[in-house]
Structures are given as C-alpha cells and as structure tokens.
Amino acid sequence: MAELRAAVSGDSAQTPVVVAGGDRDSRFARRMIIVGATILSVVALVAVFAPLLSPWGETEIDPANTLVAPGGNHLLGTDGNGMDIWSRVLYAARLDLGIALAAVALAVVVGTLLGLVAGYFGGWLDDVLMRVVDIFQSFPTFILALAVAALLGNGTINLIITIAAVNAPAYARLVRAEVRSLRELPFVDAAITSGASPVGVLWRHLLPNSLTPVRVIAPLNCGWAMLTLAGLSFLGLGVSIPEAEWGAMISLGAADVVGGRWWTSVPPGLALFVCVLGFSLLGEGLQDRANAKRR
C-alpha cells in the first residue's frame, strides 16, 4: 500500500486532476422532458383510441347497476347514473385535452399578435393595449374565468374562448417585452436599413425570434388551462353532464365520496393530476433547458 502511494505521488503531475460537473442540470431537464412527453403521449393515445379501450360508451347507462363498487362488469365501478367510470375517464381525455390545447393555441395566437403590435409600434397603441391587458390581469384568473364563462354561457367553443381570454394577456405581455428588447438589437436596424417594411420586420424578423419564451410557457399553460376547465366544470359553468369531463365527474361524484363511494371522484381526479403533471414536467424541463442554453 505504501509503495503504491509513493508510486502515485512520484508521478503526481501526470495524474489528471478531474473537475466534476458541468452538465448535471441539463441532464435533469432532459429527463423531465422525456417523462412529461411520455405521459402526454399516453394521454393523447388514450383520447384517440378511447372507443377501443372502453367497454362501455361515454354516456351509456347501466340502469341496474348504479353506484356499484369497482370490479366485475365495471372496472372502476359506476356513478349515481349507472355510467361506467373507467370508460368515462378515458373518454374525458378527449374533451379535456382538446379544450386545453385549443384554448392555449388561441391564447398564443391572439396574445402574440397583440404583443408584437404593441411592442413594435409603441406609443398610444401600446398604451391602450397594455391597459386592456392590465384590466384582464388585475382579476384573479379563476374569478375572471368564472365571470367570462357566466357571460358567454356553456358550450365547448365558449369554454375555449373563456380560457383563451384569461390566458392571452400573459402572452401579450411576454411577447411585447421580448419585442421591445429585440427591437434594440442591430439585426432589426439592419432589416430597416435594408428596406424592409414594418410588416416585413415584424413578420420575418421579430416574430420568429420572440417565440422562444412562448414555446417554453405554452406547455405549462396547458396544465393550468386544464385545471381551469375542470374547475369551471366542477362549479357547473363548464361542460355539462352527461358529457364526460374530469372536473364535471369529480363534481358529480362529490356527494357520493362523502358516503364512502370513493370511486366516483378519485379516478377522474387522478387522471387530471397525471395529465397536469405531464404538462408541468414538459414545461419545466423546457424552461430549464432554455435557461441552461442561455448560460
């Protein structure tokens, strides 16, 4: 042992000194992205193939078996109307995922356009648009969603508009801030002196470069959108029974849970949880990766 140590120290200058670290953060971010994307792919597949995976129809009633416990004909039992919980949880993925994605897409498009215009032209246009955004953002998100939903009434399209309206201001602000800092960079001056029109500068130069933060925020936002949707449905302002939607199912089963029939509300709750987790992991992962790149 002593000999060995002597041999090592004798040549110590040639023994490499290794400094650990360097990329642990980005590895962790990659794992988050992979897990999140996997969860979401599974949910998407379930939504697409719901008819094949469910033994019962979305609104099919088994009148003889209301509120039966999991097992037998009904994998996760039935609710008070005799509808199969397992089938409805699977079917609900369609509506939840669809509305959340559509609402965020709409919010991104509208918010980005407003932010681009406000950020680039500035002046009174900027002032007016941003004050409107301020008004929207001065209410607690969910209260605002309640108010808009109550105003517009039920229906899938109205829900999409409601959730988009609540989220669009954040994108407008984000893109506006990005455009305002990009506008000071030399490549924008280069485009202007090269004779590009204002629309050309906005569309070909500022838009593609201002979308980076949007790409990171949008997945996180999908999770929030889904929670908002479920919350509205829970309060009866969203999807109406008998259509399958997780929030509505939780609401419907709430009374039964008190009586010990947990299977009415817990499965849709878990589905919602897993789905939101998927979006969060994906979003956080993308955010960390973007930050790591910036460093």
Added chain:
Amino acid sequence: MLSIENLSVTIRRPGRQVAALSGVTFAVRPGEVVGLVGESGGGKSMVARAIVGLLPGGSHATGRVLFGDSDVLRMDDAALAAHRGRGVAICFQNPRGALSPTRTIGKQLVDRLATHQDMSGDRAREAARELFEAVGIRSPQRRLDAYAHELSGGMAQRVMISLATGCAPDLLIADEPTTGLDVTLTREILRQFRHAADTDGRGVLLISHDLASIAEVCDRVVVLYAGTVVESGPAAQVLREPAHPYTRALLRSVPDVGGRPVVATPGAMPLLTEAPENCPFVARCAHADRTCSSRRPGTQPIPGGREWSLACFHPQTRPLDADLPSTSHTPDAGDAQPAAADPKPAVLEIEDAHVVYRSRFGSGGHHALRGVTLRLAPGETLGVVGESGCGKSTLAKLVMGLVAPTSGTVTVAGQALVKQPGRPRPRGRALRRARTRAQLVFQDPIGSLSPRRTVGDSIAEPLRAAGLSPAQREERVTAVLDRMELDRSILQRYPHELSGGQAQRIGIARALVGEPDLIVFDEPTSALDVTVQAQILDVIADVAADADRASVFISHDLATVRGFADRVVVLYLGRVVEEGPVDVVFDTPRHPYTRALLGSAPRLGGTAGADGEAVELVKDLEEADAATGCPLAARCPFVTDRCRSEQQELQSYGESRAACWRVPELPALIGRQAVTP
C-alpha cells in the same frame, strides 16, 4: 513565485472534447509584469482560471501550477480559499459587471478587507480611502459611497484594481483590463499595473489580445496559440523582432498610426480536441514545411536572448519591419483629392445637424451631435474617429435614417430618409428603395444577423425592397458571395453557426448586394480577433476602393482609419474638432484633442506616443455639459477663459481645419509642458 509547469487541460463534456491547454510552461516572479497574449480560443482565460483554481466543470488537468511551494491544482477547499484573495487576485474584463450593483463600492471594498485582512470597520474604511488614492481616484471619500452604475468604465476598472490589490496579494491577474476603454484611458490603467509591480513587489499577469498595447508596461510576454506557448521572452525584444511566425502575424495584423500597412494572415485558429502532434500554426504559416506538419516543435531558447524561447523549427530573425514594403503609405491618398473637387453631386450631405435624445423622464436630454456638417462625394472614403460617447454611432444612425435630426438636414443621394424640417420625405415603397441606397455594416457581426433566418435570407434582404425575382436575387447573392470569398454552402446556415469573421463578411455582402451609393462601416472590426480583423480590413479596403461608391468608416481606433480613408473627421462630445486629409491630420495634428489621441495610440517598436510631444488630457471627469465654449475645455491643459466662454468654429490651418483658436501657439505650449513636470 508562480511557476506553471507543463500544464495541460482538456475539457470533456458529453458530445464534445476541447484541448484548451497543451503543455503550457511559464513563470511570474515578484515585481515582474508578464503579458499573456493571444487571440480568443488561445487559452489565456483558462490559464487564469487554473491559477485561481477555478477550472470549469469537466476539466481534466495534468502538470503543475506551483504557487510558492504548493500546487494549486491539488489544493483542498480551505487552502484554495486562503490562496484566493491573499495569494492571487483577479481584475475582470468587465469591471462594472464584476461589482455588485446594489452595494456601494466602499462597502464592497471594506467587506473584503475585513474578511481577508481581519481589519476593523474604521480601519478598513481608512485603508479603502488610501487604496482609492493609490489608484488615482480623485475625491476618494465621495467615491466610496458611489454605486457601480455611477462609475465610468475607467473609474470602475480602477476600483477593481483597488479591490484586487486591497488584500495585498502576491500575484495580481488582470484579464483584458482595458478592452472597451478609450485609448486615452488605456495607458493610464496599464500604468496602474506597472505601479503595483514596482512599488509593492507584486507579480502581475496581464492578459490581453493586443500585444502592442500592453508591451509598454510588460517585462516579459508569453504568446499563446491554440493552447500552446509559441513564444515567450523580454517584451521589447519580442515586440521588435518577434521570432515566431504567429507572433509576427499577430503584430502585423494590427494597424499602426504611423501608417504601416496591415498584412493579413489567412485562416483561423484551429479548435483542438486533443494535444497537437504537429505545430498548431502549420496551416497558416508561410514558412511551414514537412517537419512542421509531422512533429510538434519543442520549446528552445533563442541564442543571445535573455530568457527568450520559442517553439518553432524556423525562427525568424529579421526585425518585423524589414520584410515589409517600405512604409510610405497608400499612394491613392494623393489622387483622391481631385475626386473631391469633381462637380459630381454629393452622395451624403449633412448640414448643421443636431441630435438630442430626449430623456423619457423629466425635461433633460442627451445632446449627442452638436452641429455636424459633412459632404461626401462618390468614390470618397471618410474616416470618423473619436472615443466612446463622442457621437460616432449616432452619426451612423443619422446617416442611415434611423434617428431624425433635431435640427439641420441629412440627405443620402439627394433624398431624406427621415422626417426633418423643410424637406419632403418619400413614403412606402419609395422610402424603402431610398433606404437601400445607403447600407450599414455593424459592429456586432453576429448580432446584426437575424438569429432565426438563414444567411442567404439575410443577404437577400435589400433585394426584396428592390422587388427582384427570386432567381435574380439568387444570382446577385452568389455574385457577392464570390467577392467575399465565401462558399455557397454558407447560405443555408444560421448566424450562431458562423465565426465572427464569416459573419462580418456576410454583413458586408448584405451591404454590397444592392449596389448602394454609400456604405457606412460602424466599428466593423472591433469585435473581431486580431488576425481576423486584418482579413476583414483587407475586404473593406477593397470595397471602399470602388470608384462609384462613397464610404464612411467609423472607428475609435485611429490606426485602422489611416489605412484607407481619404479624409478624416475627429469627433469630440458631438462636435467635429478637426477635419482634413488623412495624412495631414495624422502627421501634423492641430487640435489638442487630436494630439492627445495620437499620443496615446500604441506604436510598434516600443516608442509609444509621439515622444514628448504628446498632450496629456485631464482624466476622468464627470461629463460636463459643454453647451457653451470649447467641449474640451474641462480636460484641456491649455485652457483659457476664452475657451470656456466662446464657441469654437472650425478654422483652416494649412490643409486641415480645427476648432481651436490656440492652434498657432500650441507647439510652443507643448514644449513648455514637456519641460515643467
């Protein structure tokens, strides 16, 4: 004191490996200033990191970094903590960024003294005041209570030096301490390091990309290339008779105010993945033969040179200037004069233009340009020089129609590009076409390209406004690519995939493609590495020589302007203080400010400044508003009451014009100034 022995650092990360240093050996003794010189990617910063024990994650290091008796590479955390601060201290390149923005600089200095020197609060404050005085900060008591953002760049660098020297380190490392500082300040800051070595016996390691500018204060220099030491030796000798072809290339790439032509070296520094088996410079070297490409030259002492050693099979022995075509500068400077007299319509006309940036809050504003009048004929090249804040960039923006004059007029090819009093401005497509008549080449080559558009797209941008078809555009783009000596495959790439030199060629290609009447070069080489700078200057000289086009070349560096401008304009605080044919202004400067600028510019051959003739300006003023009187009044050593009260207009003195009434008396005054101290 510091002895680096055969230091190699390889950085291994998933997917890439970089041999940052390969067998670096050199030493720094107490009281000695050693310059560590090379271009980016050469390994300068990695050496500094190794000395303070801050190698990046994924590093594999072999060799020794001996500080006293202990090896920094193998120190434990406690030993490192003591080593940093008391053993070694660093001054960073960006001093304002290295100071905490939310605490006063006094507190930061006192904290450091209290931690490392165990001083009590009062004693530390007293010591801090003395440190500030030592680095030449006037009214130190008041400065202690300042925040980082309240300091000018030069002042912040002095604070950094006092922070670094405060704990009495044995070794002071300065990483590019003067990059971004004006020439008149650079020398002053460098002298502070010389002072630290002379008075306190510290060792100083001065890291820089610019050999000529630091050589004056260095005892010895070490030249790095691709992570290897190619040459090291006494500063004066290396500067005068560099023996390694790379050192020679480095020195020749830098233009000199004396008018010595720049010689560009093709190629770029290789990015090594493992320690090189051959000479790393072989691909760019004019003297390379088969030996160079098969074996790596060992480090050999040069006979006769004290501690002068070099790693090259073909040492060059002649003085640097010997193998150059004899000095006399560009012959076209003479024949450009008749061109100016031609009755051709001016490409650019600026009449008494003022630009005021209004402050968003309150009524104040920044008066960036104060009555500038310029006229530029086709084929002419105008150089614009001045220090930061003199209004150079505002002038570029004014010409390009990116800012509107507050008063006065600007026209390019007879058309106004922005709203200005009393002139119609084209609108819509006509305006867009008019804009393409003048093109700008930017200081930040990569930042001036849209990050998410391909290079091909960016170059073709001016052709869109002209309404050319895609086929026509492609034809023009490939033609201009050929002129820039770029391969067509580059068209599909994105800006982040380009090197600085490539990106600047793309920027010039974009400016040229629409065949404009005027090209403005706004500090086009200041963000580039030294040898790349020389290549780009070659390209620009070629473009500026086009007979049917006028060029404006803006630079803080007098020497680059001398290379190819016909006329030169010197700006100070938004005013033209001197104007004239380039050789006349450089050889017989009239205005005290021009004299000071020329005196501070580094010259090769060790004779810095115009021997004794240099005008020393008062340093570091809080910028006074020079609305009345001469803008230089607060800094000029020859100031009188008349200077303070009377606005100075440009007056003819021989072939050039200067805005100073004391010009005729100046030679005598300067003579007296040189005697008095």
